[in-house]
Amino acid sequence: MPAVIDESPYPLVLEIGMAKAPKNAISPTRSEDYPEWYQQVIKAADLAEASPVRGCMVIKPWGYALWENMQRALDDKFKATGHQNAYFPLFIPMSYLEKEAEHVEGFAKECAVVTHHRLEPDPEGGLRPAGPLEEPLIVRPTSETIIGATYAKWVQSYRDLPIKINQWANVVRWELRTRMFLRTAEFLWQEGHTVHATSEEAMEETQQMVDVYADFAERWMAMPVIRGYKTPAERFPGAVETLSIEAMMQDRKALQAGTSHFLGQNFSKAQEIQFQDQDGNLQHAWTTSWGVSTRLVGALIMTHSDDDGLVLPPRLAPAQIVILPIYRDDEQRTEVMAYVDSLKQELAAQTMAGQTLRVEVDDRDIRGGEKKWYHVKRGVPIRIEVGPKDIAKNAAFVTRRDTGKSQGMDRAELVASIADMLCDMQKGLYDRALKLREDNTCQIDNEADFRAYFTPKNADNPEPHGGFAHCHFADEQDLEALLKELKVTIRCIPQENNDEPGKCFLTGKPAKHRGVFAKAY
Structure with a gap:
């Protein structure tokens, strides 16, 4: 089974004027502790x-x-x-849920119940519920x-x-x-x-x-x-x-x-x-x-997302482009901001998938390196830096979040190609995610291979294991004990390309189709 999670796949680009960055902005990395990495991405991106x-x-x-x-x-x-x-x-009378037995059974353990309609002072201090409802209400x-x-x-x-x-x-x-x-x-x-x-x-x-x-x-x-x-x-x-x-x-x-x-x-x-x-x-x-x-x-x-923070597909990113002006004094600021404002208007007039682009300018008075990493961790697809030297060449310095690649670009070329660049990023993210799935999907036809696929190498080193296993199965109940043991579920019976009959990987019973088996959230 090929490794799924390596160190950050994106080269870190150290640009002129940028504070030295850590090896990875997110700690721990995905390979070190995936659940904690997920929490830290949320924190770093300020989500x-x-x-x-x-x-x-x-x-x-x-x-x-x-x-x-x-x-x-x-x-x-x-x-x-x-x-x-x-x-x-928001509130549902309990009697409504009781009318559909299977439905209420499926949600009963998760229901929050309102039983009173007011509060009153407690003689011992604080407040206590008062005014019992005639019928409890379920918070939907x-x-x-x-x-x-x-x-x-x-x-x-x-x-x-x-x-x-x-x-x-x-x-x-x-x-x-x-x-x-x-x-x-x-x-x-x-x-x-x-x-x-x-x-x-x-x-x-x-x-x-x-x-x-x-x-x-x-x-x-x-x-x-x-x-x-x-x-x-x-x-x-x-x-x-x-x-x-x-x-x-x-x-x-x-x-x-x-x-x-x-x-x-x-x-x-x-x-x-x-x-x-x-x-x-x-x-x-x-x-x-x-x-x-x-x-x-x-x-x-x-x-x-990667080990430097959030990575967003351009179609959903709150800001698709952020422009970072660079200047040393008020005189340079006037020149740079005039250039930046007009560039923003040109970029914001371009369209991707029928929508005008979402462009922001970050002119906060903080260090350049800190500002750049702020937007890296939040996943803004494209960063554009503009300083006096760029203005002299009627250009800008452009960095892509998905690859980390940077390049100087002529202004007219940048404006003309920005939508195509975002579309390329959108497609690239999809293609990479599809390749991950394809590389970690297999067909399994016997219990021994199934166990091996979903079992960590050893209890002390439970590295990521398994993926999607497409397996013939005949009766879900026959599999219950094995799936519980391995903490695996049948995700679904695919609608497409699933008309090949076979035998259940566990019992050998005739099976009409394969199911997708995986560990899941």
Whole structure:
């Protein structure tokens, strides 16, 4: 198995006037301690920090700007496929969850419950809850039940269908082990909920939305994904089918980046979503739900970042270009800033993927080396330095974050080629992530090879091991003990190039398809 994580793949460029940089800006490196490296990238890039509330985080402006760019792109895609935005309550009556047994069982251990509606002074000091509620309220872990109850009022006839609504919201799932962006007690997301007259139409919706997610992941996040069906044990609680997109992180673990659920009539029967069809018969509707969350920020970090900090695909970077003016005195400052301001206007007038470029100028009064590393660690795709010598040549000094390569460029050439440079970076990040996945994916057809693939070399040196294993399997329950032992899950049954029948790698039973097996977040 080839090594996945080496020292930083990007040469460090020491430029004139730049303070001497450490070997790596992030410590520990990915190869030394991947989980801690991830936390340190978040800190160095100033994306988020822990909050006073256990398991929750404060998303800082750079991190939130990244999420906003994701929101805008996804929201445009949702509206282009006929969906509208709305908003539904944060609190869900407990009786609503009780109507769908499988659903409540799947979320019961993660629910935060509100039982009182006011506080009063405690005789011994402080405050205490008072005013018990007649019925406990659940802080939404997901909204199928309360949205379904609303849809039941809206749907009377086939003419009312389909309903295709999305909401941007926060949810709470009381996680015991948390990690910023990947798994927090409160997180931000979108959840789409649709109602249809036929199962075929609902299943088409389910497929359409996982395709939307895959397109976003690959074209915007530069993150290759596998689309597939979840096995029964991995499905969303109460769903008939769950489709997901699965991505490989740099430590070879899988991350579920989005899901789309065909709910059949389970929720419509529980919430009594019924309509009169064209023949006058009363029918239960067919429903779907689908969502992605701020987990995508974590996916982005772990897909592209290096031992110097965050690396961002240009389409999502809050700032695609930062210009750093260099001068010694007020006289030089006047000349340099005039040049920088006009260059910024020219660059900001260029477009990439139909959008004008996002350009910032950093004229803070701090050391040049410190300023440069600030933007390296935050992942700004392109840094441009401008000083008096550059102005004399009508040029600028340009550095790419993805490769670390620097070069002096004529101003006109820079403006003319900047969009192509960003597109090349976008494609390069995708190609590199795809190569990582391809280099760490294999087919396995027996238990011995499966064990070897997912077992560390030894307990004292559990270096990254395994990746994606495509294996025939017949019955998920037959594999339960082995998967639990190795801490491996079936990520999905791929939808593409998966029509080769075979025998289960463990039991030898006939199998219709291969599944993707991996350790996962």
